[in-house]
Each structure stands twice: as structure tokens, then as C-alpha cells.
Amino acid sequence: MSTTLQIDNRTITAEELVSLLTHYQIIPQVICESIIDRAIATIECTPEETAAACAEFSQQRQLASDTELQTWLWHYGLDQTQVERLATRRLRIDKFKQQMWGHRLESYFLKRKDQLDQIIYSVIQVENRDMASELFFRIHEGEQSFAEVARLYSQGPVGGVIGPIEFGKLPVGLREFLYTRPIGEVQPPVAFGESQIIVRVERVIPATLDETMRERLLQEQFAAWFDAQVEQLPDPDKIWMGASRN
Incomplete structure (x- = not known):
């Protein structure tokens, strides 16, 4: 596994990454993704779902062979387990939404229907x-x-x-x-x-609870949940996120 990152003609060491994340103001995104990762930590995918997600992941990055994939993993300092988690992340977030709010989506829709019509x-x-x-x-x-x-x-x-x-x-x-x-x-x-x-x-x-509407309402509730998580962050992190009211 590489301990450096080659971008264009620049070699970035692991020690430089934190200062670069700060310099490019990527820390808020790291905080966001960390909140989500904690929430989906116990969400799993089936072997079939993982294989399909990994295949799509490789296709999107034009990695046509296992050798190309392994070279890519080495270049970005990842192993196979990490890339599986990365490839299935979107699916695990969707499963989290369904687990949290899917069972009461109809009642939420009826509550919102006057505004959705x-x-x-x-x-x-x-x-x-x-x-x-x-x-x-x-x-x-x-x-x-x-x-x-x-x-x-x-x-x-x-x-x-x-x-x-x-x-x-x-x-x-x-x-x-x-x-x-x-x-x-x-x-x-x-x-x-x-x-x-x-x-x-x-x-x-009239609004209908079709698949598009279901996805939208799940995302609404996910966004509200996420905002509540941000409110619970320590003040320094909230300042990074622009959420501090002080």
C-alpha cells in the first residue's frame, strides 16, 4: 500500500494530507461523511449486491482488468475491503434510509400531501x-x-x-x-x-406516493436527521460546518 499520493507531477505524503484538507477547506466534507459512516457502519450488503457495486465501480473508473484495479488501489492507498465499502456506500445509505423511515413513509406522505399537491x-x-x-x-x-x-x-x-x-x-x-x-x-x-x-x-x-416521491421523502427525512446530528457536534466541528449560532 502506497504511503504517498501522486497527483499530476506532485507527490503528497500522508503527513501532508491533514494540512491540505484544512487548506482546501475539505474538513467540513470529512465531518459530514464521518457522521454518515457511523450511521451506516452496521448496514451490510449481500455478496451479490457487493459484486454488482464493485463491477460498476470499476467500470466508472475504466478499470478493465483485475491488474488495473490492483494498480489503482495501490496508487490511492486502498485495499479490497475498503474499495468494497466505498463501492457499496450509496446502497448502504439507501438501506439506512429504508430501515429508519421506510416503515412510516405513508403516514409522512399523508402529512405532507397538502404541500406536495x-x-x-x-x-x-x-x-x-x-x-x-x-x-x-x-x-x-x-x-x-x-x-x-x-x-x-x-x-x-x-x-x-x-x-x-x-x-x-x-x-x-x-x-x-x-x-x-x-x-x-x-x-x-x-x-x-x-x-x-x-x-x-x-x-x-394530486401528489402520489410513487417511487420518485418515496425517494424524495426518504431524502427529506435523511436531511433532517443529518441536521440534527450536526447540532450535536462539538462547537469546533460546528464552526467548521458553518452551523454554529454563536
Whole structure:
């Protein structure tokens, strides 16, 4: 196993690595990965999973033979056990997420569903209350279409159509207002910030707990767990991580 690292024309010794990690501000990443490594230390993969992960690992690094792999391991100071842990790390993190939160993912989804549902809505935004009332009247009486009024007068998007966008990504006041509006009905002007808006809900798209959503919600909970771990770090480490509130 090599005790030096050759990068381009530079040879880096083991003794230099710590100062380099500090100099290049990689210490926060080391702390992050150490937190995760402790969490997944007892998570194991099957021999088949390990073999598949190692094969993918070698393919990504264009290591076509065992000789090339062994040369690569020597160059970076790793052994076979270490490379297996490295190759399966992503899979072991996924297994950790499933172990921790997979059994209660449906209840978490239902709790979040109001924010995950998507909406498509049309909006006309003007500064003047009287103008907003006049424009609403024109639309309501069929004198002009919503899209035409939006194109001619609105300060917002051309055509006035926004979405699909998740309810949770909307400003709180607008989200609460839109969530209870009937689909297809033009709403009278309401104040929003310093403007007046006329809105019409075009479509609501309910969120579903498909595979993509499952992965997203698992990652949300993993991120919350990770933030909680950072809060428990000693103050010097938290300062490195930019998490200190002092």
C-alpha cells in the first residue's frame, strides 16, 4: 500500500494530507461523511449486491482488468475491503434510509400531501384596486378573455398561467387562498403584497406516493436527521460546518 499520493507531477505524503484538507477547506466534507459512516457502519450488503457495486465501480473508473484495479488501489492507498465499502456506500445509505423511515413513509406522505399537491392557476396582477375591479368585470361579463387581459395588463407572466407548482412552494397567504378556490372560477380581486390579483384555478394535480416521491421523502427525512446530528457536534466541528449560532 502506497504511503504517498501522486497527483499530476506532485507527490503528497500522508503527513501532508491533514494540512491540505484544512487548506482546501475539505474538513467540513470529512465531518459530514464521518457522521454518515457511523450511521451506516452496521448496514451490510449481500455478496451479490457487493459484486454488482464493485463491477460498476470499476467500470466508472475504466478499470478493465483485475491488474488495473490492483494498480489503482495501490496508487490511492486502498485495499479490497475498503474499495468494497466505498463501492457499496450509496446502497448502504439507501438501506439506512429504508430501515429508519421506510416503515412510516405513508403516514409522512399523508402529512405532507397538502404541500406536495400541484396546482396550475392563472393570475392577473396590477397595482391599482380600481383597475383590478374593472378588469374582473370585463372578464366576468365576457368582454375579454382572462388570457387577453393578462397579456395586455398584467405585471405577471405572459398569458398569466403559472404551474404546475407545488402548493408548498407558494407564499403562505397565496397557498391558503388558492387551496380553497373552485376550479375554473375567476376570483374577484384580492390584495397580495402591494398589488391586486385576480386568479383562476385551472387544475389541481394530486401528489402520489410513487417511487420518485418515496425517494424524495426518504431524502427529506435523511436531511433532517443529518441536521440534527450536526447540532450535536462539538462547537469546533460546528464552526467548521458553518452551523454554529454563536
